[in-house]
Each structure stands twice: as structure tokens, then as C-alpha cells.
Amino acid sequence: MEPTERIWMDGKLVDWEKANVHILTHGLHYGGGVFEGIRLYKTSKGRAIFRLKDHMIRFFDSAKVIELKIPFSLDELCKATKEVVKANRSKVDYIRPIAYYGSGAVGLNPIKLPTKVAIACIFMGAYLGDEQQKYGAKLVTSSWEKPSNRAAAVNAKICGNYVNSVLARLEAVHKGADEALMLDSGGNVAEGTGENIFMVRNGEISTPGMASGILGGITRDSVMKIAPELGYEITERDITRSELYVADEVFLTGTAAEVLPVRSIDDRSIGAGKPGPITMELAKEFTSITMGKRKKFLHWLDYVD
Ligand SMILES: Cc1ncc(COP(=O)(O)O)c(C=O)c1O
Incomplete structure (x- = not known):
């Protein structure tokens, strides 16, 4: 930095x-x-x-x-x-x-x-790297579980909460991956260490709900508001780890990561092992919105200069 x-x-x-x-x-x-x-x-x-x-x-x-x-x-x-x-x-x-x-x-x-x-x-640039942004990130499931809503106030961005994310991220880096996939206390998919997660299968988009101990991401919320504009519906539901393995597309969302394609999880290629069409469409639309090119979402921008 x-x-x-x-x-x-x-x-x-x-x-x-x-x-x-x-x-x-x-x-x-x-x-x-x-x-x-x-x-x-x-x-x-x-x-x-x-x-x-x-x-x-x-x-x-x-x-x-x-x-x-x-x-x-x-x-x-x-x-x-x-x-x-x-x-x-x-x-x-x-x-x-x-x-x-x-x-x-x-x-x-x-x-x-x-x-x-x-x-x-x-200046941050691409959070997980330019290559990952373009070709997709490699995820591994963490052995550290995401604390439940009973164990921590996980829907708040509290500094101390992030030691769990640091442990998971270190583990992922040591295993040669870009990011960790965190499971909740029930073994279902929760999120990344600093990103929310979405999957696409047969044209349906789903994402874990707040009960999985996730942070209510603002990018997650943005994607959930942008998707219907493009004709997609997003369902919040429990997602299992093996469901992700057989998804057509998986992507992460976060302020730092933006809309980031996932190309593999635990060494299984996701879909064709490259960013999928729905992920790319959402990522492109998200970028257009951040660049002020969509009238409907101009209220999300606060001009500085
Ligand atoms: C644990 C966690 N999940 C998800 C996110 C994504 O949230 P947002 O899109 O608001 O950055 C973040 C980042 O803030 C995070 O720290």
C-alpha cells in the first residue's frame, strides 16, 4: 500500500x-x-x-x-x-x-x-488481483466455521469479528487459493472472508440468507436490486457446499471485491471453469452503475469534486 x-x-x-x-x-x-x-x-x-x-x-x-x-x-x-x-x-x-x-x-x-x-x-485496485477479477477466483472451504448469530454479532462490522476471517484467509492462502469459503455452524454455505456469495444453476440465482451469519453486504443488496432490472430473480435460501460444486456459476460480492467470478471451489471447476454469462452480465451492469451510466441508480452516487 x-x-x-x-x-x-x-x-x-x-x-x-x-x-x-x-x-x-x-x-x-x-x-x-x-x-x-x-x-x-x-x-x-x-x-x-x-x-x-x-x-x-x-x-x-x-x-x-x-x-x-x-x-x-x-x-x-x-x-x-x-x-x-x-x-x-x-x-x-x-x-x-x-x-x-x-x-x-x-x-x-x-x-x-x-x-x-x-x-x-x-488505492486498493482489484482486491483479490486483476487475474482473479478477469478469470475467476479459486476458493477452498475453510476448516474454520463462520460464528453463528449466537456466537457473535456477525451482522455488524466489528473489528474483533474479523479474526475469524483472518484465520480462514491465512488457511486459504497457505493452500494456494485466493479466498476461503466459510460454512455456517450448520454446515451450510455462509460467505467469503469479506464477501457475500451467490450461485447460479439452471438460470436461477440464489444466495444464503441472513440466518447463515453473513454480513448484510451493500454490494449484495445492490446486486439483488440490479438483477430484476436484467430479468433475474434472486432467492435467499440455505445452500450446501456440494450444491456449489455443481453450480453453473458462482460469484462473490463485496465493496472491495465488487462482483467477482469464482472459477473453482475445492479444486472442482465451477461450470466451464471461467466466468459465466450471468455473472459477467451482473458485473458489467454493476460497473455501469458505479460509473454513473444508469439513471435509475444515480442516487447511489455521491459526487465529490
Ligand atoms: C464478512 C463480510 N461479508 C460480506 C461483505 C460484503 O459487504 P459489502 O458489499 O457491504 O462490502 C464484507 C465486506 O464488507 C464482509 O466483511
Whole structure:
């Protein structure tokens, strides 16, 4: 990652190298924090942030789950996001807001700790790589299960939740795969480590429901709203691992990954082992929307410049 110029921290823009935290930060020791990932796209009318308000709503919702009081309003953080993007002239395409319990005591109880908030932007490019974006990603099923809704608040983007994803991702990398497929506590398909998952079989598109302990992805929601425009219906239902093996197409969705084809799972080729036609159609439409080429979805774009 290349350094960018300025980072918004607790109400002020600071230089990249000065955006540091205290070593006794609760969020660092216990994962007491929440974060977002937001994409920034180039359109013919300048740079636009994709679904900024929806991401900020989820940010506040995640904070509520861990009783983290954010000392800024939603509007203020939307404004701050635009401000930090403008303050970075370098090439940036990804925004990372984070809020966390700061320092003041060592121990799990965060109640008296201050809330710290920051918004950074960086250049990310294709999250799993350009080759994977073009030809499809290789997945392996993780031996780590996705915590159930009883084990963790998995529908919130809480920093500590992501150690599970880190374990799964490490395992996948060691096995030579691009990404891990995570199963839920009942053995059904949940999601990737940072993406939701969809399968296509006989023209039908399905995706696991929220009970599988998935994050309610904003890209997932976007795809579910775009698909009917293209004449497809998407069903939320339980999906088994072996159903994915025999799917015609599988794809992942996420802010970082966007709409990403899957070419193999556990060494079984998915369909023809290359991106399928429905995946490509949805990915293309998603790109057109992010570039401001679809009137119906222009409200998802917040122009910056
Ligand atoms: C665990 C997990 N699932 C799914 C997603 C996809 O969500 P979104 O499309 O909102 O980025 C993410 C990324 O935020 C994630 O961390």
C-alpha cells in the first residue's frame, strides 16, 4: 500500500504519518471497534462515492451493537468522507472509516473509554488481483466455521469479528487459493472472508440468507436490486457446499471485491471453469452503475469534486 496524503482523525485532517493510535487502545487489544469499506469511482462527472449514506448507516448500526457512541452525526461523517477524499490528490479508490474505543484503562469493559473516529483513503485496485477479477477466483472451504448469530454479532462490522476471517484467509492462502469459503455452524454455505456469495444453476440465482451469519453486504443488496432490472430473480435460501460444486456459476460480492467470478471451489471447476454469462452480465451492469451510466441508480452516487 502506498501512503496517501491526509487522514481525517477525530474532526481534523492530519498527515498520513501522524495518524497514529495509543498502544493501550481498547480496539487494538480486544477488537472494540467498527469499520466500513467504501469504494470511490471515476465517472464522467468526476469522482463519486458509492452508496456513502448506506455505508454510514451500517457504520452507526455496527457501533450501536457494541454500545460505541460516535460523537459525530451521520451527516458530519458523510461530509468528512468527502473532505478527506478531496484532501487526497493521489490516486485513491477505497475509503476506510473506523471508530473504536480508545485508551484509558486495561480491561474488557469499554464503558468509560473515549470513542476515536478516523477516515482514511487508499488505492486498493482489484482486491483479490486483476487475474482473479478477469478469470475467476479459486476458493477452498475453510476448516474454520463462520460464528453463528449466537456466537457473535456477525451482522455488524466489528473489528474483533474479523479474526475469524483472518484465520480462514491465512488457511486459504497457505493452500494456494485466493479466498476461503466459510460454512455456517450448520454446515451450510455462509460467505467469503469479506464477501457475500451467490450461485447460479439452471438460470436461477440464489444466495444464503441472513440466518447463515453473513454480513448484510451493500454490494449484495445492490446486486439483488440490479438483477430484476436484467430479468433475474434472486432467492435467499440455505445452500450446501456440494450444491456449489455443481453450480453453473458462482460469484462473490463485496465493496472491495465488487462482483467477482469464482472459477473453482475445492479444486472442482465451477461450470466451464471461467466466468459465466450471468455473472459477467451482473458485473458489467454493476460497473455501469458505479460509473454513473444508469439513471435509475444515480442516487447511489455521491459526487465529490
Ligand atoms: C464478512 C463480510 N461479508 C460480506 C461483505 C460484503 O459487504 P459489502 O458489499 O457491504 O462490502 C464484507 C465486506 O464488507 C464482509 O466483511
